[in-house]
Amino acid sequence: MSHENSPPLLLAFPSSSAARLVLNRPKRSNAFSPELLEALSVVLDDLKARPDVRIVLLTAEGKNFCGGLDLALAAESDEKARSMSAAVVRCLTALRHLPQTVITVAQGAARAGGGALIAASDLVVAEESFHIAFPEIHRGLDPILLFPLLRRRLAPSALSELLLTGQAIDAHRAEKIGLVHRIVPAGQGLERAESLADEISRSAPGPLRTAKELILAQETTAAGCPLEVEFTQTLESHLASWQSNSAREGVAAFLEKRPPVF
Numbered sequence: 001m002s003h004e005n006s007p008p009l010l011l012a013f014p015s016s017s018a019a020r021l022v023l024n025r026p027k028r029s030n031a032f033s034p035e036l037l038e039a040l041s042v043v044l045d046d047l048k049a050r051p052d053v054r055i056v057l058l059t060a061e062g063k064n065f066c067g068g069l070d071l072a073l074a075a076e077s078d079e080k081a082r083s084m085s086a087a088v089v090r091c092l093t094a095l096r097h098l099p100q101t102v103i104t105v106a107q108g109a110a111r112a113g114g115g116a117l118i119a120a121s122d123l124v125v126a127e128e129s130f131h132i133a134f135p136e137i138h139r140g141l142d143p144i145l146l147f148p149l150l151r152r153r154l155a156p157s158a159l160s161e162l163l164l165t166g167q168a169i170d171a172h173r174a175e176k177i178g179l180v181h182r183i184v185p186a187g188q189g190l191e192r193a194e195s196l197a198d199e200i201s202r203s204a205p206g207p208l209r210t211a212k213e214l215i216l217a218q219e220t221t222a223a224g225c226p227l228e229v230e231f232t233q234t235l236e237s238h239l240a241s242w243q244s245n246s247a248r249e250g251v252a253a254f255l256e257k258r259p260p261v262f
Helices: 034-048 078-096 111-119 147-153 156-165 171-176 191-203 205-223 227-241 245-256
Strands: 007-014 018-023 055-060 100-108 109-112 122-126 131-133 181-185
Touching: 007 109, 007 111, 007 191, 018 034, 018 191, 034 078, 034 111, 055 147, 055 191, 078 122, 078 227, 100 111, 111 147, 122 171, 122 191, 131 171, 147 156, 147 205, 147 227, 171 181, 181 191, 205 227
Parallel strands: 018 055, 055 100, 100 122, 109 131, 122 181
Antiparallel strands: 007 018
């Protein structure tokens, strides 16, 4: 599906009630570029106003789901890091607040912001190859940007495992802690997700949206404040950590494919 001049995000409507988004930077593990983030933001805003669309399928081209922020691009300047991080927050907020049911198909690696796409979804179908990690501490960055979303979706023990080690967990561990809902063999993720979408789309649209509203309201009540408010606070702390010596070393080490020296 992908080639050199393909857009970073593809949009299709496989049925009258479903939209499919495809992250389309497979050579970069579908990492977030400014263009991908802008396209995703626009499409999510458009879908929010589409009452005829009941299901949003989020998928990705290539062997990996999403590598998170493209650090090679973000490291070009402080302004680039700021604008891209802010765009990630906007996209995650918009995805989590979509009135539609979001079903994500994930394969291979999901890292940092890519893992947050998983956490922002309502249902996740993972192929056996799936593994997820939040390796910010290995990049010298405070693991705070995505925390508002993750704490709404995970128990403290799971947060400890993911944020304090930065290590990847596989699909079965992700299912156990609640990030994954179905595990399927390689290549069968989209088929299973489409089957789920077909089942859900046969429900009455009003009650279906009400159910989503209740779930989001419960998350806000339990968290004590709206997601977008908390993201505004953590964004500034995250951006401040980009100025640290540990971040400079961690990001440089990642780009140079060597162990960091902290």
